[in-house]
Amino acid sequence: MTQKDPDSEPAAENPEEPGEDAEPKKERVLHTRVPAVLEGELKAAARALRIPVSNLVRTILEDAVKIADRASERVEDKLSRAAKTVHDERDRLRSKVERKSSLDDVVAYQPVVMARASECAKCGAALAEGAQAGLAVGEVPSAPRFVCAACMP
Ligand SMILES: [Zn+2]
Structure with a gap:
């Protein structure tokens, strides 16, 4: 178990060496770059789940922290990995944020x-571009929902 408390700054780590040559350690837990493709992926996933992007990101964060805690890995690593695979994780994320069927x-x-x-x-099966699917028609108009051919009655 590494003792990496995000609140404790390694401020006085080496007081002997001011070290102008050495790069100062910049460790930030919640600072990561999001590639454009990932941003699009996040937005698409959030749209598919019909939740705000912030909700999706929070879910991913909570998940990443949980996993990181379990595996005692760095949160940053787990977060970026979880975010990278958000496309494949949609089903699992869906069940987390959307527990009841929305097809009632x-x-x-x-x-x-x-x-x-x-x-x-x-x-939760993937519906590729050009795939046959069913458009769910609800009693009241809502954002379009689709079901795969196998789930069509
Ligand atoms: Zn289906």
């Missing part, structure tokens, strides 16, 4: 061809 109000399914990659609102 559906009255019909209309066959459609996906113009943009999404995922089945029922089983």
